[in-house]
Amino acid sequence: MSEILFLDGARTRAALDPRRVLDALTTALVAIGRDEVSVPPRIAAHTPHGLLGAMPGHVPGLGLAAKLVSVFADPKRPGRSSHRGIVALFDETDGRPLALMDAEPLTEIRTAATATLSARALARPDAGEVAVVGTGAQARAQIALLAALDPETPVVVAGRDPGRAGSAAALHPAGRVAGSVEEGVRGAGTVFCCTGAVRPVIRRAWLAPGTHVSSVGGSHGPELDPDTVRDATLFAEWHGAASTRPPSGAHELQDLPPGRTVTLLGQVLGGTHPGRRADDELTLFKSTGHAALDVAAAHVAYTVARAEAWGTRVAM
Known part of the structure; x- marks a missing residue:
């Protein structure tokens, strides 16, 4: 009889060691760039109130996994949605189920880590202050990761609610609150946009020459205005960010002019x-998520949890 390791939300989060996640995500992104992963198109079952999406993937050397995630309107936050789900990890050689874990912290951390890798690869070395636009779960995950990796570089947080912006900024030792999104963006060399926007929250005129923008939100609409997309050199996790329609593809990358290229981040890495x-080039990484990144993060969580004897073993 085989056993499966169950990790609840707290254990999943604790097992996602930031530096190990960065290393595993680098491996996965490079594999995407080399077309070495097996990831079929996303599918979803729809209800009158939301959807259940399925995202399986295989990354050689990291494993085989599938994420099931529900996206439903959140009545407590009009205009926003909840994302709840599970990730199942399997042995890539014999197909045995190995672990079941909470998808929410895994998605937050792997998304923040991917955005961070884009900044490391594409931002100027002297980029200076970092701006994080947004105050929700993904923005907070981004700030917490920046604090863990680089607690000295100043981080300014911008959002609609000053109170939420203040609590988010407090996650970073060098965090502060911007008076407005425009103020925060104008003074930053690197901008992480992590919102649930349905219309642009960043304007091209606010971005200084040489800024790097990492946009991970915008599932329901564009976070960035067309002028930013027009002027930037474009990067993404996969070519489908531009070639498939939302929600699989990015709102900002639809209907690009003929000849406009989107480079894969894994090709840079x-x-x-x-x-x-x-130095004066405007670079834009537009993230839509990718199942290979869930595989990489699940691999890390499972490896760390086993080493620490965390979680609950359940007989299958």
Whole structure:
């Protein structure tokens, strides 16, 4: 009889060691860039109130996993939605189910880590202050990760609610609150946009030459205005960010002009594309998520949990 390891939300979060996640995500992104992963198109079952999406994937050396996530309107937060789900990890050689874990912290941390990898690869070395736009769960995950990796670089947080912005900024030792989104963005060399926006919250005129923008929100609409997309060198996790329609693809990358290219972040990380070419170049990484990244994060959580003897073993 086989056993499966169950990790609740707290244990899943604790097992996602930031540096190990960054390393595993780098492996997964490079594999995407080399077309070495097996990830079928996303599918979803729809109800009158929301949807249940299924995202399986295989990354050689990291494993085989599938995420099931429900996206439903949140009555407590009009205009926003809840994301709840599970990730199942399987042995890639014999198909045995190995672990079941909470998808919410896993998605938050792997998304923040992917955005961070984009900044490391594409931002100027002297980029200086970082702006985080948003105050929700994903923005807070981004700030917490920045605090864990680089507690000294100043981080300014911008959002609609000053109280929520203040509590989010407090997650970083060098965090502060911007008076407005425009104020925060204008002074930053790196901008992380982590919102549930349905219309642009960042304007091209606010971005200084050489800024790097990492946009991970905008599931329901564009976070960035068309002028930012027009002027930026574009990067994404996968080509489907531009070639498939939302919600699989990115709102901002739809209907690009003929000849406009979107470079895969994994090609930069793998050394087959130079990434940023000039100090004054505006770079934009647009994230839509990818099942290979869930595989990478699940691999880390399972490895750490086993080493620490965390979780509950359930007979199958």
